[in-house]
Amino acid sequence: MNIILLSGGSGKRLWPLSNEIRSKQFIRLFKDEQGEYESMVQRVYRQIRTADPEANVTIATSKTQVSAIRNQLGNAVSVCVEPMRRDTFPAIALAAAYLRYEEGVGEEETAVVCPVDPYVENSYFENLKKLDELAKNGEARLVLMGIEPDSPSEKYGYIIPEDKEFVSSVKAFKEKPDTATAEGYLAQGALWNAGVFAFKLSYVLDIARRAVDFEDYRDLYLKYDKLPKISFDYAVVEKEPSIRVMRYFGEWKDVGTWNTMAEAMADKTKGNVMLDETAENVHVVNELDIPILVMGGKDMIIAASGDGILVADKERSGSMKPYVEKIVTDVRFAEKSWGSITVVDAEPGSVTMKVVMKPGTRMSYHSHELRNEIWTVLSGRGMTVVDDMEQQIGPGDVVSVAAGCRHTVIADTDLTLLEIQIGSEISAADKKKYELNGALFIDDAPDRWNE
C-alpha cells in the first residue's frame, strides 16, 4: 500500500507544547507497546507498519516540519516537501507526482491519503487497506472513508451516503453544521468527513495536469505556485460523480485541543509533577526540568514548556487561541534532524541555547553575519570545523566562532554543548550555508531542490 500522510498545521491550540515550528503531531504524550512515549506521527507510523509491514509511506509536509519528522521517524519514510504553503490539493498532487516520478510507482497503482493526526485504533489502518483494495478494483474513481459519528458534532464536515451499507455511493457533502442539523444528518446515516481517500495515481495526476502542464516531479515542484490554492475536497472530492464511501466504526479522536488531548494521554501526568490527593481530573504535562506541584484543582490542564506555562479549565482551554496569539515569544525549543535546541537564556544582545546532538550526526556548515558564537562542550565528544580548521572537542572545551566564519559541529557520541550567541541582531534568518568536503550538506533538506 502506498500511503500519503498529510502533516500540516502549526496550531497554537496545544500551546505551549505546539508552536509555529512544532505541530501537535510531534508532541510525545502517547505510549507505544513498550511503554515508551511517542508522538502522534510516531503512533500513526507504528500503526501503519503493524497493519502493513510493506507499506510505502510518504509524508507530505512543509519545510518547517522536516527536521522533526527526521528526528522522530529517521529515514524510513519519504518526505515530500511543498516549496510553499498552498493547500491540500497542491500538496496531494505533488505527493502523487513524487510517487510516480521519484519512486517509479505505476500510473495505475493506487495511493491512500490520510491526515497524520487522528487518534485511532489499529483497525483504522486495516480499513485503509480495504479502501486501497476498493480503489484498485475500480469501485469508483475516488473512494472515501467516513467516520461513524458518536455525536452530532459541529466540528466536522459530513458525508451523506445513499444508503447505510458498509460501502455506498455518496448523496451529498455537507459543511460543518449546527447541532440540530447534524442530528438530521445522523438520522440519514451520515458520516464524518475525515479527509481519507484512495485513488489511482493517474486520477490525481490527470487533474493536476489539467491545471498545469508538467513533465515530472521536479517540474511540478518548480511550477508549484501555478497550482490552484484550493483544498482537495473542493477541487476534487465534491466534484467527482464516481465516488464511493466506506464506513469506519472504530475509535477516532481529533486531539486538537487540550481537552481532547487529556483524554488520549497515556498518563495523567508527564514529567516532573506532583499532584496532591485532592486534585480532581487534573492533567499535567511538564517539559521543564523544574518540578510542578499541584494542590487541589478540578478539571484542569496544566502544561509547561520552554515557550510558556498554561493553567486552564479543560472547558476553557478550547478558547485559548486568541490569547495565545497575543503572546509573542521566540520559539525556545526545536527538534532538529540531528537532535534539539533549547533556549536557556535570552536577553538583549545575547541568546544562550543548549544544543543536544545524537551520535553520528552533524549540523550544516554555515555562517552568520551579525553574531559571534561561543560553544562550550558540556558532555560528549566530537569535532568542530571553523573556516575549514578541524578541532576535536570534549567536555570543557570552548570554541569561539566570529561573525562571518563558516562553522559546524559533528557529534561522535551523544554531544551536549552550550551555544552562546552574542550580537546586536540575533535572528534565524542570519544564516548562510556552504559545502563541506565537496558536499552541500543541508541538515533539513528533504530533496535536492529544497534550497
Place this chain on the structure above:
Amino acid sequence: MNIILLSGGSGKRLWPLSNEIRSKQFIRLFKDEQGEYESMVQRVYRQIRTADPEANVTIATSKTQVSAIRNQLGNAVSVCVEPMRRDTFPAIALAAAYLRYEEGVGEEETAVVCPVDPYVENSYFENLKKLDELAKNGEARLVLMGIEPDSPSEKYGYIIPEDKEFVSSVKAFKEKPDTATAEGYLAQGALWNAGVFAFKLSYVLDIARRAVDFEDYRDLYLKYDKLPKISFDYAVVEKEPSIRVMRYFGEWKDVGTWNTMAEAMADKTKGNVMLDETAENVHVVNELDIPILVMGGKDMIIAASGDGILVADKERSGSMKPYVEKIVTDVRFAEKSWGSITVVDAEPGSVTMKVVMKPGTRMSYHSHELRNEIWTVLSGRGMTVVDDMEQQIGPGDVVSVAAGCRHTVIADTDLTLLEIQIGSEISAADKKKYELNGALFIDDAPDRWNE
C-alpha cells in the same frame, strides 16, 4: 530608638519563591510609595525609617540571609549574625551584646525587638516608639506589644492581660489554643503574642551573663554554643513578674502562607502573566522569563520560579509543606551581596548559571578543587583576576578558570555573565577563599569573626 529585627526562617510555605536560602521576607510582592516592588524586609525597614528617621536598626539573623539583606538594604543597617542556629533567646542576647559592645549603646539604654515579617500599617512602628518610651521610663523590666485579635485564631499564642486598658499587667501567657478556648480568651480581652518587646540592654545582658560568663560581643559570639537553646518567650518573658503589655489596634497580618500573601500582594499578578476574564480570585506570581497563561480557575494561587511551579487552591496551599519537603531540588536562584545567580541548566557533570553583578561590586577571591569554570560575558564591563592575573572583560569575552585557580570577577558596570561549571562533583562546599591585594574580601561576611 534601637530596634532589633529578628530575621529567621527558611520557610517552604511560600514555595517556590521561598527556599532554604531565600526566606519569605525577601520576596518582592509589595509595593512602596513610588510603586516599586519591595520585599517584607524592605517594607518594614522603610516603615521604621518613616516612624523614626534616626532609628538604629540591627538585624539579627543567620549567615544564609546576609547576602540577601545586603542586596536589599545595602549597608544602612547593622547585621548581627549568629554563628549557628540556636533559638530566639541566644539571638536576642547576642544582638544586645552587639549594640552594647560594638556600637557603644549604654547599658541602661533600651532596645525594641520585633520580627521582620509582619505585614502592618505605619502606626505599628509609631507604637514601637511608645513601647520604647515605656521601657525607658521603667514601666516594667519588660514591656510587650500585643495584637488586638480580629478572630479566635488557633495560629497564635495569647497574652491575657489583667484588664482592658491600653497598657496593663499580664495575668498569663497561653499557648496556641483551639478555637473554643480562643473565644474564651477573647472574652477576657486577650491579645495575640506577636513577639514584640522592649527592655533596657542591661536586663537581657544580665540574664545572658547568668547563663554564660562573657566579656564583650566577640567573647559571647565565640561562646554562643554555651547559651541555652531556648526561645526568648520561655527563657525570659514567661518568667518575668515585672511585665506590662501595650495594645496595638491596627492592621497586622502574618503573611506566612500563599493564602495570606495573596491578600497582601500589591497586584493580582506579577511578572509575565495573562489572565483571561473567567479567572476568578486567581493570583499569579511569575519570576520566570516565559509567559503564564491562565484560562478560568477560581480561588487559586499560581507561583513560578527557577525552583519550581505551584498551582494550588488557595485553601489547600496552607497544607503544602509535606509535599514541598518531598521535592528535592538544588536551589536555582540566590541573591548575593553583589547581585544574583540563576541556574539556567544543570545536568550530570555541569551546571550553568547566569551571574548578574551590580556596578562597583566584586565576588570573593576563591578557588574550587573539583571543577573548572568558564565565564562568558554577555553584557557589561569589568575585570577578572585569575591566579593574580588581571584581565579587562566585555561582551563576548571568555575566561577559563581551571580547578585550583584562584579567581574573582569585579564589575565596573552592570555585568552579566554565564558561568559554566564543569566537573564530576559540583557543590557549594567546594570553595576556598583567599586574600586579594592584602585584603581578605569576604562577600557575605557581616563581621570579622564570621569565617
